[in-house]
Amino acid sequence: MASKTNPFTFLQQVRSETSKVTWPSRRETMISTAMVFIMAGVAAAFFFTADMLMGWGIGLILSVGF
Template sequence: MATRTNPLQFVQQVRAEIAKVVWPTRRETALTTVMVLIMATLTAIFFFFVDFVIRQGLEGVLRLFG
């Protein structure tokens, strides 16, 4: 069973944990944002071509039997 801590101890523990957080720099944030945008664009292009190939194949099969 978990032991209860009083509110003062809880606040002190939260502050101690927050002090351990390392926030990214503005440059790191910008680089990560650019990388995400590039990967999202590449993924969109990839799925566009996959959709195109599947659509062309399906239309070919339907033309053949339709």
């Protein structure tokens, strides 16, 4: 069961905990953002290529009977 805490006390605790957080620097944030975009591009290229190859393969299989 959760203890009942005064909202003012709760906000003080939140502020205290927030001050303990180590925030990333601007450089770290930019590098992380760039890596996300690069990996999204690599994943998109991979899935596009895989989709095209599977479509081509299925097309070959289905056209054999005709």
